[in-house]
Structure formats: C-alpha cells, structure tokens
Amino acid sequence: MQDTSLWFPYAQMKHLEVNYEVETGEGPYIQFTNGMKLLDATCSWWCMIHGYKHPDITQAIHDQADKLAHVMLGGLKNRPAVDLANKLVEITPEGLNHVFFSDSGSVGMEVAMKMAVQFWQNQGRTQKYKMASLMRAYHGDTTGCMSVCDPEEGMHSLFSGLLPKHHFAPAPTASFTATAEEVTADIAELRKVFEQHHEEIAGFLVEPLLQAAGGLNMYSPIYLQEARKLCDEFEILFIFDEVATGFGRTGKLFAAEYAEVTPDIMVLSKGLTGGYVGHAATIATDRVFDAFWDDDAGKAFMHGPTFMGNPLACAVALKSIEVFERDDYLGKIAELNQLLSDELLNFKHDAVLDTRVLGATAVIEVKDAASLKGVQDFAAERGVWLRSFGRYLYTMPPYIITTEQLKQITDVMKVWFTEN
C-alpha cells in the first residue's frame, strides 16, 4: 500500500507510482537517494534556469536568511524588494516602471487582471470588466486564471460552471518566421472579437510568441505588433504573461523584445528567482499606474499577498539576474538553440507531426498522444528526466547545460521513435 499522505499534482493517485526520491541536485542533474542521477530536460517546470545547487544563488539565500528571511511589505520596505523593483524596471521593455510583487505566476496573473479591470473602473469605464484571451492559452490554476485558459483543450473544462465567461480569439497559427501577409488571417480573427466585445474588454492576455503549456505553439512577433495596434484602437490593455517566456526562454531576455512592443502590464515568475524561491512580479506602465494615483483612497489598488516582496525571494532574484548577465546566458542560449535546431528541426518519423525550436525550447509534436506512452521510463533508463504531456515531447533545459549534455537529451528524444 502506497503512502498517500502526500498528494501529487496532475496525477491519478491510484495509478501513480513515485519510486524515486530526490536527495539533491547539481548543475543540470537531479540526484536520487538510491544514487541514480538524471539530466533534467525540463528544469523543474521550466524555472531552474541555473540548474541545481548553483553556488552563488545558494550563497545569496544563506546571506539573506542570516539578515532577514521575511517581513511584511505593508507599510515597510526592505532593501532586496526595493533593489529588485529598480532592477526589473531597468531590464524590462521601456515604459514598464512600476512593480507589484506576489508569490506565484498564477497570483501574478490574478493581480494583472484585477489591475486591468480597476484601471478602467477608476476612469469611470465600469462596463469594462472582462478579459480577452487566446485558445491554447495557459495562465495558471487559480480560479481567475482558469477562466482565461483554453476553455476546451485546457485542464479546467470541468470547472466551467464556476468560472466567469471571457472572450477568446483563435490561437495564432502563423509561425515565428511568418511574413506579415501570413499573419493577416490571425489578426483578422482577433479584430472580430475586439469589434464585437471591446466595450466590455478590459485587457487582452497573451503568452508572447510561445504558448507553453498549451502545446508549445510558437507564433509570429508580427502578431504582437498588430495586436498592440488593435489594443490601442479598441481601448484594451495589452497584458504579457511572460511567466514561462521571461528570462531567456525564447532566446531574448523577454519575448516582448522580438516584437519591440511594450505591453501595458507584464507578468514574470518561474525564471525570476531561478526557481530557488517562489515569487512573481506584475509590472505596469506609467499610464496604468497613473490611473491609481489619486487623492481618492478608493482608487488605490487593494491587493497584498502575505509574502509579496519577501526579502529572501527578492535577494535570490537579484542574484539570479546578476548571474544571468555576468555569465552571458543569452550567449549560452544561442548555442543551445543552435544544437536544438541542428538535432531536431529535420527529424522525421511516421508518428511525428511537427518539430519546433525557439530559443532554449524545442518540441516534437506527435500525431497521437499514445505514441508517447512510456517515454518517461524509457528516458530515465537512458539517464534523462523527460516529462511529456499530451502530444508534446519537449525540452526546456537549464541554461548551464553543456551542448554535449543537451545532445544526450535530444538523442533520447529521437531514439524513442527510432527504437520503438
């Protein structure tokens, strides 16, 4: 009889067998109590961008813990929170100047949605309280976030009775390298939704360029440029969920940079702290912030998670960004991208529908999810921790992985098809 006191995520507990216990980790490897070690192909849900037990990051945790592990942000400031806010203003796209912290990606997105609604409320636009989102989107597991995830393919259709109804445009189909011509159909679909419903839409949410949990759908920066214009035309705030794409995953520090677009609100989490402590940032432009700036206390933003601005998390994030810049991670990501492109883009097999690569992200999309059954054990026997979902076999490695180690991962991904 298995021990069921620990309830695992996204799994039927009755059929789940978790046999291996992680003891530690080092660089791109997860190490188990039985002595086995595996290369982590997806860096713990895409957040451990420095790999495990990075000496500078763990040192930053020790140093900050010796000073101050936590203090409320209500009416008190702390140095790591102030410094991180300034650093994020400096490195995010021009114009994003005001940072609101919270404790996870989902809550960061909840904050963005509340901010968008109140932005309009504070200006007397009381009918603008709905969101526009994309099919194939994933924005988190809390109730507000579930309501803006793909309502059919997403994991949350079961809860549709609980969730508020928002407006959805089709997922963009024109690829990352598409021409302006090829993007027009996607934009026409978005325009239709805005034309019909703009009077009640407060914000349009996207995962820029890479719809991650929705199947690693990679789309054109031109879509973001055209969507920016539509948002301005129809008076809708443009909100970038860079929880997954932020901090290099698409090849630039932020996906927004490819399109040279500044969103009105941007959300960061996952890579923000290099995964070492949970935290998130919702960052707003002056225009958004100014709608709350008033002598009227009723226009204040009424939100404040217990752990927002946690000094430990902020100190870790500061160190994470310092290491990212110091060790030229964008250069490393370009090398990883080259290897992923060389190894996977031309991979052909009867079971395979498509292969895509962007930055340090690569996916083999299969025709039928059944052809990925057993891949996790197969990869583990070959030294790789690889977790597929649905029809997607993918890697989002930590950036400190060597190209030789990454090739071991892409080899396992390909051998799964050729040896089966």
Ligand SMILES: *Cc1c(COP(=O)(O)O)cnc(C)c1O
């Ligand atoms: C993971 C993710 C979230 C949710 O973040 P949590 O920290 O798990 O709450 C939101 N948006 C995107 C794009 C994500 O990948």
